[in-house]
Amino acid sequence: MLELTMAAVSAADEGATAGMLMADAPSEPGAVLRVGRDKQVCRLSTPDDWLFVSRVHLEFLCGPDGGWHVSWLRGSQPDPSSEVRLTVGEYAQPIAYGGSVALPRGGSGEIVIHDRTAPRSVNVGFYHEA
16 A cells, blocks of 8 residues: 655745645555646646646556556656655655656655745655555
C-alpha cells in the first residue's frame, strides 16, 4: 500500500495543514497515483491557477515487484517553472524533469514541488507500507 498526503502551501498560509488531501493505492503491479492540476486524471489535485504544476505533474507507479517509483512527467513547456525534490530522512535529492526515482520499501518521506517564481509549494508526503 502506498499512502500519499498533499498540502498546497503559499507564503500566506505556511505551516497550515487545513488543506490536506489524501490518497492511497495497493502495492499491485500497474497501480498508479497522479498529482497535478487535472482533477479528472489526478487523485491529488492542486489549485487550477498554480501553473507551475503541470496538468499531470507527478506519477507514482507500482512496478512488477511491488516497488513504487515516482516520475516527474514532462509538461507542455521545454523548461519547467518548478523544481522537484525528494527527501527521505536526512537524504535529499532533486528529481530531474522527465526523470524517475524509486521510493524506499517500507519507508516514508516527502516530495516537494517548488514554484521558481513565487513562494509557494506542493508538499506530497508518502508512506510505503511493506
